[in-house]
Amino acid sequence: MLSFVARRVAAGVVLLFVISLLSYLLLSIPDLDVGRQLLGSNAPQATVDAKNAELGLDRPVFVQYADWLAHAVRGDFGTSWFTGENVVQALSTRLPVTVSLMLGVTGVTAVLSLLLGVWAGVRRGVADRVVQVLGVLGYALPGFLVTLIIVVVFAVKLRWFPAIGYTDIAESVPGWLSTITLPVASLSVAGVAGVSQQVRGAVIDVLRRDYVRTLRARGLPPSRVLFRHVLRNAAAPALTVLGMQFVGLLGGAVLVEQIFGLPGIGSMTVTYTTRGDIPVIMALVSVTVVGVIAVNLLVDVLIGWLDPKARTA
Amino acid sequence: MKKTISGVALAAACATALTGCAGGGAKAGGAGSTLSIATMTLPQSLDPADANGSALPFFQAVYDTLIKREPDGSYSPMLATEWKYSGDRTELKLTLRDGVKFDDGSPFDAAAVKANMERFGKKAGAQAKTLKDVKSITADDATHVTVKLAQPNPAMLYYLSDAAGLMANPKSFTKPGDPLKTKPDGTGPYELDSAKSAIGTKWVYTRAKNYWGSKLPYEGVTISYFDNETAIVNGVKTGQLNAALLQNADQQAGIESDPKVKTVKQEFDFQGMILFDRGGALVPALKDARVRQALNLAIDRATMLSKIRQGRGTATSQIFGAKSAGYVPELDTAYPHDPAKARDLLKQAGFASGFTLKLPRIQAIVPDALASSLQTDLNAIGVKLTWDDVDAGAVRRIFTDRAYPAMVMNLGQPDADWIGVGDYVLPGVFNMFGTSDDTLKSLLPKIQAAPDGTAKADLQALNRHLVEQAWFVPFYRMSYLHVSDGTVRVTPQSGMAVPALYNYAPAK
Numbered sequence: 001m002l003s004f005v006a007r008r009v010a011a012g013v014v015l016l017f018v019i020s021l022l023s024y025l026l027l028s029i030p031d032l033d034v035g036r037q038l039l040g041s042n043a044p045q046a047t048v049d050a051k052n053a054e055l056g057l058d059r060p061v062f063v064q065y066a067d068w069l070a071h072a073v074r075g076d077f078g079t080s081w082f083t084g085e086n087v088v089q090a091l092s093t094r095l096p097v098t099v100s101l102m103l104g105v106t107g108v109t110a111v112l113s114l115l116l117g118v119w120a121g122v123r124r125g126v127a128d129r130v131v132q133v134l135g136v137l138g139y140a141l142p143g144f145l146v147t148l149i150i151v152v153v154f155a156v157k158l159r160w161f162p163a164i165g166y167t168d169i170a171e172s173v174p175g176w177l178s179t180i181t182l183p184v185a186s187l188s189v190a191g192v193a194g195v196s197q198q199v200r201g202a203v204i205d206v207l208r209r210d211y212v213r214t215l216r217a218r219g220l221p222p223s224r225v226l227f228r229h230v231l232r233n234a235a236a237p238a239l240t241v242l243g244m245q246f247v248g249l250l251g252g253a254v255l256v257e258q259i260f261g262l263p264g265i266g267s268m269t270v271t272y273t274t275r276g277d278i279p280v281i282m283a284l285v286s287v288t289v290v291g292v293i294a295v296n297l298l299v300d301v302l303i304g305w306l307d308p309k310a311r312t313a
Numbered sequence: 314m315k316k317t318i319s320g321v322a323l324a325a326a327c328a329t330a331l332t333g334c335a336g337g338g339a340k341a342g343g344a345g346s347t348l349s350i351a352t353m354t355l356p357q358s359l360d361p362a363d364a365n366g367s368a369l370p371f372f373q374a375v376y377d378t379l380i381k382r383e384p385d386g387s388y389s390p391m392l393a394t395e396w397k398y399s400g401d402r403t404e405l406k407l408t409l410r411d412g413v414k415f416d417d418g419s420p421f422d423a424a425a426v427k428a429n430m431e432r433f434g435k436k437a438g439a440q441a442k443t444l445k446d447v448k449s450i451t452a453d454d455a456t457h458v459t460v461k462l463a464q465p466n467p468a469m470l471y472y473l474s475d476a477a478g479l480m481a482n483p484k485s486f487t488k489p490g491d492p493l494k495t496k497p498d499g500t501g502p503y504e505l506d507s508a509k510s511a512i513g514t515k516w517v518y519t520r521a522k523n524y525w526g527s528k529l530p531y532e533g534v535t536i537s538y539f540d541n542e543t544a545i546v547n548g549v550k551t552g553q554l555n556a557a558l559l560q561n562a563d564q565q566a567g568i569e570s571d572p573k574v575k576t577v578k579q580e581f582d583f584q585g586m587i588l589f590d591r592g593g594a595l596v597p598a599l600k601d602a603r604v605r606q607a608l609n610l611a612i613d614r615a616t617m618l619s620k621i622r623q624g625r626g627t628a629t630s631q632i633f634g635a636k637s638a639g640y641v642p643e644l645d646t647a648y649p650h651d652p653a654k655a656r657d658l659l660k661q662a663g664f665a666s667g668f669t670l671k672l673p674r675i676q677a678i679v680p681d682a683l684a685s686s687l688q689t690d691l692n693a694i695g696v697k698l699t700w701d702d703v704d705a706g707a708v709r710r711i712f713t714d715r716a717y718p719a720m721v722m723n724l725g726q727p728d729a730d731w732i733g734v735g736d737y738v739l740p741g742v743f744n745m746f747g748t749s750d751d752t753l754k755s756l757l758p759k760i761q762a763a764p765d766g767t768a769k770a771d772l773q774a775l776n777r778h779l780v781e782q783a784w785f786v787p788f789y790r791m792s793y794l795h796v797s798d799g800t801v802r803v804t805p806q807s808g809m810a811v812p813a814l815y816n817y818a819p820a821k
Contacts, residue, residue, distance in 0.1 A: 036709045038357070039437045045713075047437045084358045084494030085512045093511040148543075156550050163547035164554070165537075261537065261544035263514035271355065271513070271540060274704065 008300060012293035016286065020072075023285045024065040027278055034081060034276050055081060068282060077286075078279040080272070087283045091265065095287065097166050098264035100176070101256070102249050104184035109191035110242055114231075116192065117199025117238070121207065122226065131196060138193025143252055147186040147259050154182055164261035183256045190252075191245045198241045202234035209233075236303045243299035247292050348531040348801065348817055351545040351557035355513065355538050358494035359505065361429070362436035364476035366725075366809055373814040374518040374534055376499030377526070378478035379407065379426065380470055384816055386636075386728045386807035388470050391526075392421060392480055392500070396473075402465035402762060409456040413500050413525045415482040421500055423452035428483040430460070433476075440476040442741075443468070465762045467731035502529050502814075514538055530818050549574060549798050556797040558811060562622040565794040575820065577795040579805040582723045583632060585787035586672075586687075587737075590718035591748040596670060599718055603662040605783030609648035610655035611694045612687070618789045621682050625792040631776055632737055632785050634726030636807060639733075639772030647780050655694040667695025672719055673711050674700040679721050687721070712742050719786075726790065728808035730772050734760065738779065752778045 035051035052058055056067065071078060077087035120131035155163035161182045167175030206212060207230060215225050253266035265284055272280040356368040364372045381391035395408040413421040427450045434444040446466040451459045462469065472478065482498040492498075495512055497505055503518035510517045518534040537554070539545050542564040548554035550571055559565050560582075568574050586608070593600025614628035630647040633639040659665060670691070674684060684700055691698045703711065711717055724743075727733050734757070740747035756775045760768045779785065793810055795803040797820070804816040 033707075033710060033713075036713060039439075044437075080513075082357055083512055084360075084491060090511075090513060094514070151547055156547055159551060162553055163551045164539075164544050165548070258539075258541050259543055259547075261539050261548060263511055267540060268513065 004304060005297065005301065008297045012290075012297065015293060016289050019289050020069070020282065020286060021065060024068065024278070024282060025061060027276065027281060028061045028064070034278075037275065038081065068279075072282070072286065077283040080280050081277050082272075082275055087279050090268075090280065091283055091287060094263055094265045094268050096168065097262050098250075098253055098257070098266055100166075100169070100180050101183055101187065101253055101262070101264060102246060104180055105187040105191060105249055106242065106246050108184055108188040109195055109245060112188070112192045113195035113199050113238070113242075116196040118203055118226070118231070120196070120200040121203030121234075124204075128200070131200060135193045135197045138189045141189065143186070143190060144255055144259070146189050147183075147256055150182055150186050151259060166260075166262045166264075179260075179262075183260045183262060186256050186259075187249060187252050191249075195238060195241050195245060199234065199238045202237045203230060206230045206233045232306055235306050239299050239302055239306075243295055246295050250288060346531065347533040347535055349535045349537065349553070349555045350817070351537050351539055351548060351554045352811070353539055353542070353545075353558075353560075354811070357439075358491075359497040360436075360438075360491060360493035361476065361479035361481050361499075362433055362438040362441070363494070364479055365439045366475065367811045369475065369809075370811060370814040371516060371536060372476070372479050372497075372499075373501065374503040374516075374536075375497040375501040375505055376479040376481060377413075377501050378474050379480065380474040380478055381815070382471070382474035382806070382813065384804045384806055384813070388474060391474075392426075392478075393473070396470065398764075402764070403462045405460040405462065405469060406453075407458045407460065409458065410525070411456050414523075415484075415498060415500055416504070416521075417482065417484065417498075419482060419484060420455075421480060422455045423458045424455075425480060425483050426450070426458045427452050428486060429480050430477065432486055433479075438476075440472075443472040443475070443477045467761060467763070467765070467768070468729050468735060470765075471727075471729045471732060500525065502526065503534055506533075529815065534814065546796075549796050552798045552800070554798065555801045556795070556803050556817060559794045559796055560791070560810075562625045565625060565792075566623055568794070568796055573799045575797045575799050575802075577803055577805055579793050579795060579810070580627060580635065580726075580790040581793055581808075581810040582725055583629060583634075583787050583790045584678075584721070584723050585632070585785055585789075586719050586721050587724070587743055587785055588719045588783075589715070589743070589745050591784060592746050594746060595716075596668060596718040598662070598664045598668045601662040601664075602782050603658040604664060605786070606648070607655040607658040607662075607694060608691070608696070608786050609783050610651045610658070611690050611696070612648070612786060612788060613650040613690055614788050615650070617683070617686050617690075621680075621686065622789070622791060626789040627792075628789045629787050631780050632724070632726065632787055633730070633733065633772075633776045634728060634790065634808075636728045637726065637730050637733065637772075638766070638769040639730045639776040641773050641776050644776060644780050648783075652690075652693045659694060659696075665695070667697065669697045669699065670718060671699045671701055672721065673703040673708075673717050674721070675703055675708060678723055683721070712745060715745050723791065725808075725810065730768070731760070732808075734772075734775070737785075738775070748784070750782070 034055060034057060035048040039048055039051055056064055075088065079086055080090065116131050120128040151163055154160050162179055165179055167179045169176040212225060212230060215229060250266065253264060254270060256262070257264045257266040265287070269284050272284070350370065352370070354367040356371045357363040359371060359375065361372060361376055377392050379391060379393040380396065381389045383389055390410070392410050392413060393407045394410050397406050398404065407426070409421070409423060409426065415421060430444060430447065430450050434441055434447060446462045446464055446469070448461045448463045451461070453459055480499060481493055485493050485498045496507065502521055502524050504521045506517040506519050514537070516536045520528070520532050542559055542561050545554060545557045545559070546564050546568050549557055549568065559568065569576055588599060588605055590596055590599045591605070598604045609630060618624055618626055618628050627645065629645040631641065631644040659667065679700070688698045711720060724737070735741070737743045738753070739757070740749070753775070756771050756778070760771045760775065763771070795805055795812065797803050800820055802818045802820045803812055806812045806816055
């Protein structure tokens with residue numbers, strides 16, 4: 001298992017390097033003229049050129065990247081070109097918001113999908129059809145529409161939850177729960193719809209296997225067959241989908257953070273990318289890639305733990 | 314069954330606990346509480362050198378200006394208690410308030426004014442141009458400053474009540490890394506609470522101890538940045554935000570029906586086509602005033618206003634706002650929708666078969682409906698309009714590269730006329746080809762040298778001339794909506810879309 005994890009970590013480091021390099025190159029293609037943006041339309045060209053030189057933008061792009069990398073590996077991501085804010089500090093205030101959101105959505109999606117998928121797969125009949133219809137509905141409804149309906153009903157009309165803002169968990173746990181509930185609910189709808197169908201399909205598939213019939217014939221209690229054998233074998237595809245959902249959540253987080261006014265990295269990405277604030281964007285890219293690698297690794301480890309054959313794959 | 318009941322009870326308990334937290338983000342904006350304002354302006358930093366008009370409240374919390382601008386646009390003392398121009402209006406003498414100190418105990422004095430103004434001009438921030446006419450600043454003694462101007466500038470008092478007048482502690486200027494960007498150091502009514510603020514998202518200010526002036530009504534102020542009005546509207550409706558400005562007509566319509574929400578309308582920005590290429594360098598047809606007049610006559614302003622802004626605004630053909638001295642009411646209707654007359658003018662100018670206009674398009678300013686409406690109107694007189702989509706980050710290149718003959722924009726209509734003249738008429742960003750003529754050369758110096766409030770006739774003559782020569786193709790003045798959750802009274806700021814921080818008070 002250790003060598004399996006080591007191989008994955010090494011591949012992750014290479015991936016991080018490649019993506020960071022590609023990102024830097026891509027960011028350098030559009031001529032955003034950062035110096036001009038910073039100093040305004042009226043600034044003399046010489047002043048703009050001096051500003052660009054001060055930021056190191058007059059150097060070849062590979063030199064710029066090497067400089068960035070040399071600092072980044074030491075944890076120094078520099079300061080924002082536009083706000084003068086320390087990038088690590090800026091991310092440290094925003095990352096918990098998005099991480100809260102993504103972990104909440106993943107937790108809710110995992111639990112609800114498991115319950116619904118197992119219920120539909122084991123019971124079949126009406127329960128199965130209900131779950132399938134809900135799945136199609138949840139998948140078909142546009143995310144922004146679901147989010148707007150949830151915020152209007154539960155925040156604006158019923159006033160059960162705040163419509164905007166975020167309370168840090170360290171400041172108040174109930175406050176954190178209240179601010180994160182509706183965004184998590186909004187993002188979970190499509191996730192539950194997708195993963196529950198995956199669990200349902202996997203459960204039905206495993207229940208049809210010969211060894212399950214054998215276990216039943218030997219007189220094992222149905223609950224033991226389900227929890228010890230069926231779910232363990234059905235977990236791998238569900239975990240894979242859940243992992244992919246987690247990674248895909250970043251895109252959905254942008255919209256939800258905007259509608260709920262959450263100060264997360266989703267809305268930050270939009271704001272800083274349009275400005276061409278490379279230190280901030282590169283830090284965001286690095287954090288996101290590390291997150292994706294970590295989640296994929298976790299999923300692989302879990303699947304490997306559940307199914308030893310997968311470790312050699 | 315028992316389990317079901319327990320589950321319901323647990324859910325109810327959770328809901329109750331959470332409900333207690335709903336709306337807990339901001340206390341009601343009554344006296345003594347915290348004022349929570351929403352904004353869609355992201356300040357570049359909290360260094361006064363980076364300040365600009367729409368971000369001014371961020372700065373007014375922590376810095377004072379030399380002169381205070383009242384809601385009606387008049388000036389009153391702040392850090393300067395008196396000011397006086399010389400006869401030729403090229404020398405401005407300021408008397409400073411005595412006894413004001415920065416947080417570290419160092420005095421606010423004439424040396425601080427000199428250091429601040431010189432730095433503001435040198436730092437080349439967005440508003441540095443406002444001090445371009447300043448020739449020298451002399452500290453006569455601790456409380457007296459003389460500002461010498463290269464030429465009269467009727468907007469100088471306005472500028473000193475705006476970004477250029479913000480006074481920071483000069484000791485911060487020499488510290489490494491420009492600490493003012495994130496740690497403002499002024500004499501203002503509040504201090505930035507860095508621990509509770511998240512720069513780029515939320516700025517939390519608490520009342521400054523020992524503030525020299527009269528206290529503002531709120532113990533604290535929180536300014537939150539949003540990149541969309543949907544979140545702002547929801548925040549105001551639920552009382553999490555006390556006040557905001559809404560520009561989008563649909564959002565305005567959506568919030569007006571809420572009985573708890575208080576609203577105040579204000580017309581400030583106008584939307585229109587700014588014709589840069591009046592000399593015909595890029596599009597020869599635009600050199601002829603008749604062609605520019607034809608473009609004005611082709612626009613169906615009433616329909617456009619009704620369909621695009623739900624009638625929220627006033628159709629106009631002039632760039633001067635209704636509260637400015639240069640405003641002439643009848644010029645609002647100078648160019649009625651008359652495609653036949655427009656085609657006739659094009660024919661007279663030798664462009665009967667029309668021409669092509671390729672304009673930059675910023676999606677946020679020119680949505681699909683406006684883009685197609687303009688294409689339809691201009692196509693009706695034979696002018697083919699094509700759009701070139703431009704990313705927000707590349708907008709500044711439009712003004713430096715000078716590759717487009719015109720651009721559709723939302724621009725402010727300041728009540729202080731010289732600001733509008735300086736921005737839109739004098740050679741500069743919006744007159745990038747430096748167009749001028751004999752009438753302008755005759756009128757502008759007179760307006761520039763006239764004592765305050767005495768240039769009305771010349772300003773109106775200038776306005777008439779600009780409309781007659783069709784320098785611009787204005788569509789309408791847009792109506793903005795100041796909204797509050799009912800606990801706050803917002804007084805609009807004359808000549809600005811965003812109210813000053815001093816304009817918020819508890820509703821009675």
